[in-house]
Amino acid sequence: MRFGHLCVAALLVGAPLAAAGGGSAGAAAAPCGVLGLRAHWPMDEPPNAGTMHDVVGGRDGAVRYAITGLTSPARPGPFYRFGRGGAFPRGSQVTVADSDVLDPGGCDFRVEIWVNWDRAAAQGHTTYNVTQKGLSSSPGDWKLEVDGRPGTFGRVMCTFDGANDGRGAVQIESASGSRVDNTGGWTHLGCERRGNDFVVSVGSSEAHRTVSNIGPIANSQPLTVGAKALNDSDTFPGDIDDLQYFSAS
Protein backbone atom coordinates (compact mmCIF):
# COMPACT_ATOMS: atom_id res chain seq x y z
CA MET A 1 0.00 0.00 0.00
CA ARG A 2 1.26 3.42 -0.92
CA PHE A 3 0.68 5.24 2.35
CA GLY A 4 2.75 8.27 1.36
CA HIS A 5 0.64 9.02 -1.68
CA LEU A 6 -2.54 8.43 0.26
CA CYS A 7 -1.58 11.20 2.65
CA VAL A 8 -0.44 13.64 0.00
CA ALA A 9 -3.38 12.93 -2.28
CA ALA A 10 -5.79 13.54 0.57
CA LEU A 11 -4.51 17.12 0.71
CA LEU A 12 -5.39 17.53 -2.96
CA VAL A 13 -9.12 17.03 -2.49
CA GLY A 14 -10.73 20.15 -3.85
CA ALA A 15 -7.73 21.02 -6.01
CA PRO A 16 -8.28 21.89 -9.68
CA LEU A 17 -8.45 19.16 -12.32
CA ALA A 18 -4.84 19.43 -13.42
CA ALA A 19 -3.49 18.65 -9.99
CA ALA A 20 -4.42 14.99 -10.09
CA GLY A 21 -2.78 14.27 -13.40
CA GLY A 22 0.69 15.53 -12.76
CA GLY A 23 1.23 16.24 -16.43
CA SER A 24 0.74 19.99 -16.48
CA ALA A 25 2.86 22.86 -15.24
CA GLY A 26 0.25 23.66 -12.64
CA ALA A 27 0.81 20.30 -11.03
CA ALA A 28 4.44 20.96 -10.15
CA ALA A 29 3.74 20.49 -6.46
CA ALA A 30 1.85 17.23 -6.98
CA PRO A 31 3.56 13.97 -6.07
CA CYS A 32 3.04 12.50 -9.54
CA GLY A 33 5.69 12.03 -12.20
CA VAL A 34 5.54 11.08 -15.86
CA LEU A 35 3.36 8.17 -16.92
CA GLY A 36 5.66 5.24 -17.58
CA LEU A 37 5.63 1.47 -17.94
CA ARG A 38 6.02 0.06 -14.44
CA ALA A 39 5.19 -3.60 -15.04
CA HIS A 40 4.81 -5.81 -18.11
CA TRP A 41 3.74 -9.42 -18.03
CA PRO A 42 3.99 -10.75 -21.65
CA MET A 43 2.47 -14.09 -20.50
CA ASP A 44 4.86 -15.89 -22.85
CA GLU A 45 5.69 -18.71 -20.44
CA PRO A 46 5.71 -22.31 -21.70
CA PRO A 47 3.12 -24.95 -20.78
CA ASN A 48 2.75 -25.80 -17.09
CA ALA A 49 4.46 -22.61 -15.93
CA GLY A 50 4.09 -21.63 -12.29
CA THR A 51 5.37 -18.06 -12.61
CA MET A 52 4.14 -15.14 -14.70
CA HIS A 53 7.22 -13.00 -15.26
CA ASP A 54 7.26 -9.20 -15.06
CA VAL A 55 9.94 -8.19 -17.54
CA VAL A 56 10.09 -4.57 -16.27
CA GLY A 57 10.16 -4.64 -12.49
CA GLY A 58 10.48 -8.29 -11.56
CA ARG A 59 7.08 -8.39 -9.85
CA ASP A 60 6.38 -11.94 -10.88
CA GLY A 61 2.97 -13.52 -10.45
CA ALA A 62 1.95 -16.95 -9.19
CA VAL A 63 0.03 -18.98 -11.77
CA ARG A 64 -2.77 -20.94 -10.12
CA TYR A 65 -4.15 -23.54 -12.54
CA ALA A 66 -4.39 -21.23 -15.56
CA ILE A 67 -3.25 -23.00 -18.74
CA THR A 68 -0.01 -21.46 -19.99
CA GLY A 69 1.95 -21.83 -23.21
CA LEU A 70 -0.99 -21.82 -25.62
CA THR A 71 -0.39 -20.51 -29.13
CA SER A 72 -2.57 -19.50 -32.05
CA PRO A 73 -1.95 -18.17 -35.56
CA ALA A 74 -4.11 -15.20 -34.52
CA ARG A 75 -1.77 -14.12 -31.73
CA PRO A 76 1.95 -13.31 -31.69
CA GLY A 77 3.49 -15.47 -29.01
CA PRO A 78 2.05 -17.63 -26.23
CA PHE A 79 -0.88 -16.73 -23.98
CA TYR A 80 -2.85 -18.08 -20.99
CA ARG A 81 -6.31 -19.64 -20.77
CA PHE A 82 -8.65 -19.16 -17.80
CA GLY A 83 -11.92 -20.76 -16.83
CA ARG A 84 -13.87 -22.66 -14.24
CA GLY A 85 -15.14 -26.21 -14.38
CA GLY A 86 -14.26 -28.72 -17.08
CA ALA A 87 -10.55 -28.28 -17.72
CA PHE A 88 -10.34 -26.07 -14.61
CA PRO A 89 -11.59 -28.19 -11.67
CA ARG A 90 -9.90 -25.83 -9.20
CA GLY A 91 -10.61 -22.62 -11.10
CA SER A 92 -7.82 -20.43 -12.47
CA GLN A 93 -6.13 -17.21 -11.44
CA VAL A 94 -2.81 -15.39 -11.43
CA THR A 95 -1.86 -13.30 -8.42
CA VAL A 96 0.87 -10.68 -8.14
CA ALA A 97 1.74 -9.66 -4.60
CA ASP A 98 0.88 -6.17 -3.39
CA SER A 99 3.47 -3.52 -4.24
CA ASP A 100 3.61 0.27 -3.91
CA VAL A 101 4.51 0.34 -7.60
CA LEU A 102 1.11 -1.15 -8.48
CA ASP A 103 -0.85 1.43 -6.44
CA PRO A 104 -1.36 4.65 -8.45
CA GLY A 105 -2.59 6.63 -5.47
CA GLY A 106 -3.86 9.96 -6.81
CA CYS A 107 -1.77 9.81 -9.97
CA ASP A 108 -2.58 8.90 -13.55
CA PHE A 109 -2.35 5.24 -14.51
CA ARG A 110 -3.26 2.90 -17.34
CA VAL A 111 -3.81 -0.85 -17.58
CA GLU A 112 -3.73 -2.62 -20.96
CA ILE A 113 -4.49 -6.26 -21.73
CA TRP A 114 -5.55 -8.52 -24.60
CA VAL A 115 -8.49 -10.94 -24.35
CA ASN A 116 -10.17 -13.54 -26.53
CA TRP A 117 -13.34 -15.20 -25.38
CA ASP A 118 -14.48 -16.89 -28.57
CA ARG A 119 -15.27 -19.90 -26.40
CA ALA A 120 -17.64 -17.99 -24.08
CA ALA A 121 -21.35 -18.61 -24.30
CA ALA A 122 -23.52 -15.62 -25.15
CA GLN A 123 -26.00 -16.53 -22.43
CA GLY A 124 -23.52 -15.75 -19.71
CA HIS A 125 -25.07 -14.42 -16.54
CA THR A 126 -22.40 -12.40 -14.88
CA THR A 127 -19.53 -9.96 -15.28
CA TYR A 128 -16.18 -11.59 -15.76
CA ASN A 129 -13.06 -10.29 -14.03
CA VAL A 130 -10.12 -9.79 -16.39
CA THR A 131 -7.68 -7.96 -14.10
CA GLN A 132 -7.91 -5.86 -10.98
CA LYS A 133 -6.07 -4.76 -7.89
CA GLY A 134 -8.17 -4.91 -4.78
CA LEU A 135 -11.75 -5.96 -4.15
CA SER A 136 -14.97 -3.96 -4.40
CA SER A 137 -15.66 -4.73 -0.75
CA SER A 138 -13.25 -1.98 0.27
CA PRO A 139 -12.29 1.30 -1.44
CA GLY A 140 -9.02 1.92 -3.20
CA ASP A 141 -9.42 -0.70 -5.93
CA TRP A 142 -9.50 -0.69 -9.73
CA LYS A 143 -10.96 -3.40 -11.97
CA LEU A 144 -11.34 -4.31 -15.66
CA GLU A 145 -14.16 -6.73 -16.43
CA VAL A 146 -16.29 -7.91 -19.34
CA ASP A 147 -20.06 -8.20 -19.12
CA GLY A 148 -21.55 -11.65 -19.85
CA ARG A 149 -25.17 -10.75 -19.25
CA PRO A 150 -27.83 -10.87 -21.97
CA GLY A 151 -28.31 -7.53 -23.70
CA THR A 152 -24.97 -6.15 -22.58
CA PHE A 153 -22.84 -9.14 -23.56
CA GLY A 154 -19.24 -8.13 -24.23
CA ARG A 155 -19.51 -4.68 -22.70
CA VAL A 156 -16.23 -3.69 -21.06
CA MET A 157 -16.30 -1.98 -17.69
CA CYS A 158 -13.56 -0.18 -15.80
CA THR A 159 -14.17 0.48 -12.14
CA PHE A 160 -12.25 3.08 -10.16
CA ASP A 161 -12.87 3.23 -6.44
CA GLY A 162 -10.87 5.95 -4.80
CA ALA A 163 -10.70 5.95 -1.05
CA ASN A 164 -12.07 8.73 1.14
CA ASP A 165 -14.47 10.27 -1.38
CA GLY A 166 -17.54 8.80 0.29
CA ARG A 167 -19.37 7.92 -2.91
CA GLY A 168 -18.38 4.34 -3.76
CA ALA A 169 -16.97 3.12 -7.03
CA VAL A 170 -17.10 4.93 -10.36
CA GLN A 171 -17.77 2.56 -13.27
CA ILE A 172 -17.08 3.57 -16.88
CA GLU A 173 -18.76 1.37 -19.50
CA SER A 174 -17.83 0.92 -23.14
CA ALA A 175 -20.33 2.14 -25.73
CA SER A 176 -22.80 -0.30 -27.28
CA GLY A 177 -20.72 -0.39 -30.47
CA SER A 178 -17.53 -1.26 -28.60
CA ARG A 179 -17.78 -4.70 -27.13
CA VAL A 180 -15.82 -7.93 -26.93
CA ASP A 181 -17.36 -10.13 -29.60
CA ASN A 182 -17.37 -13.86 -28.79
CA THR A 183 -16.50 -14.62 -32.39
CA GLY A 184 -14.15 -11.71 -32.90
CA GLY A 185 -10.78 -13.07 -31.89
CA TRP A 186 -8.40 -10.95 -29.84
CA THR A 187 -9.38 -7.54 -28.48
CA HIS A 188 -7.18 -4.95 -26.79
CA LEU A 189 -8.74 -3.47 -23.62
CA GLY A 190 -7.70 -0.70 -21.31
CA CYS A 191 -8.61 1.26 -18.21
CA GLU A 192 -7.01 4.65 -17.66
CA ARG A 193 -7.05 7.66 -15.41
CA ARG A 194 -6.02 11.00 -16.96
CA GLY A 195 -6.43 13.53 -14.22
CA ASN A 196 -10.15 13.59 -13.56
CA ASP A 197 -10.90 11.90 -16.89
CA PHE A 198 -11.63 8.18 -16.50
CA VAL A 199 -11.46 6.03 -19.60
CA VAL A 200 -12.39 2.56 -20.80
CA SER A 201 -10.96 1.51 -24.16
CA VAL A 202 -11.93 -1.32 -26.51
CA GLY A 203 -9.51 -1.41 -29.40
CA SER A 204 -9.18 2.19 -30.57
CA SER A 205 -12.60 3.20 -29.20
CA GLU A 206 -12.77 5.06 -25.89
CA ALA A 207 -15.56 6.01 -23.51
CA HIS A 208 -14.84 8.76 -20.99
CA ARG A 209 -16.32 10.26 -17.90
CA THR A 210 -15.05 13.17 -15.83
CA VAL A 211 -15.21 12.65 -12.09
CA SER A 212 -13.61 15.03 -9.65
CA ASN A 213 -12.00 14.20 -6.34
CA ILE A 214 -12.23 10.44 -6.65
CA GLY A 215 -9.63 9.96 -3.95
CA PRO A 216 -6.47 7.87 -3.99
CA ILE A 217 -6.52 4.40 -5.51
CA ALA A 218 -4.32 2.23 -3.33
CA ASN A 219 -4.78 -0.93 -1.29
CA SER A 220 -2.82 -3.74 0.30
CA GLN A 221 -4.26 -6.49 -1.88
CA PRO A 222 -2.68 -8.42 -4.77
CA LEU A 223 -3.13 -7.67 -8.45
CA THR A 224 -5.05 -10.54 -10.00
CA VAL A 225 -5.62 -11.80 -13.54
CA GLY A 226 -8.47 -14.02 -14.71
CA ALA A 227 -10.46 -14.07 -11.48
CA LYS A 228 -10.74 -12.14 -8.24
CA ALA A 229 -10.57 -15.39 -6.30
CA LEU A 230 -9.85 -19.01 -7.13
CA ASN A 231 -12.87 -20.88 -8.50
CA ASP A 232 -14.97 -17.70 -8.34
CA SER A 233 -18.11 -17.63 -10.49
CA ASP A 234 -16.85 -14.45 -12.20
CA THR A 235 -13.73 -16.18 -13.54
CA PHE A 236 -13.01 -14.96 -17.09
CA PRO A 237 -13.92 -17.78 -19.50
CA GLY A 238 -11.28 -17.32 -22.17
CA ASP A 239 -7.78 -16.38 -23.18
CA ILE A 240 -5.72 -13.48 -21.82
CA ASP A 241 -2.39 -12.08 -22.92
CA ASP A 242 0.15 -9.31 -22.44
CA LEU A 243 -0.76 -7.28 -19.36
CA GLN A 244 0.91 -3.88 -19.04
CA TYR A 245 0.67 -1.40 -16.17
CA PHE A 246 1.64 2.25 -16.58
CA SER A 247 1.69 4.74 -13.74
CA ALA A 248 2.74 8.30 -13.00
CA SER A 249 3.22 7.59 -9.31
Ligand SMILES: [Ca+2]
Ligand atom coordinates in the same frame (compact mmCIF):
# COMPACT_ATOMS: atom_id res chain seq x y z
CA1 LIG B 1 2.12 -13.40 -24.74
